[in-house]
Amino acid sequence: MDVCEYLEGEAPAQVLALILSADGSVSERALGLLGDFGAFGLLGVSRRRFVELARDCSCKIDPGLCERSWLSDEDIACTEALLDAVRQPDDRILVCRLAAAAIEDDGLVTHGARLVFDHALAHWRIDPRTLPQASSKACAG
Numbered sequence: 001m002d003v004c005e006y007l008e009g010e011a012p013a014q015v016l017a018l019i020l021s022a023d024g025s026v027s028e029r030a031l032g033l034l035g036d037f038g039a040f041g042l043l044g045v046s047r048r049r050f051v052e053l054a055r056d057c058s059c060k061i062d063p064g065l066c067e068r069s070w071l072s073d074e075d076i077a078c079t080e081a082l083l084d085a086v087r088q089p090d091d092r093i094l095v096c097r098l099a100a101a102a103i104e105d106d107g108l109v110t111h112g113a114r115l116v117f118d119h120a121l122a123h124w125r126i127d128p129r130t131l132p133q134a135s136s137k138a139c140a141g
Contacts, residue, residue: 011085017054022112
């Protein structure tokens with residue numbers, strides 16, 4: 001896998017895209033929920049750009065992820081480079097709130113999404129119990 005490429009301004013959107021596409025793609029239901037929350041505007045990307053980021057991110061994570069209980073060293077290096085690019089604590093919280101809302105609402109927490117989400121929480125030292133319940137008001141801050 002190549003070193004992760006990103007545009008710093010899109011880093012929060014890329015992290016969310018990475019989490020939600022860890023098992024191959026983002027569901028239409030999750031995209032609809034993000035749209036309802038105004039997530040694309042909050043992240044500074046269009047829905048179309050988010051889908052492009054998700055497609056790109058899904059190619060960067062090892063396709064064997066769904067068959068394992070861990071992230072590979074390459075997956076960790078790529079994920080952490082992207083996580084480190086999200087420098088503002090408020091952006092980190094926003095990404096986690098949106099990810100939690102999408103994961104909860106989608107009804108099916110994929111193994112890969114859970115691995116990447118849990119890694120982001122740990123890397124950013126965010127206690128998942130401090131994230132509010134999924135709602136558009138909570139996601140917007």
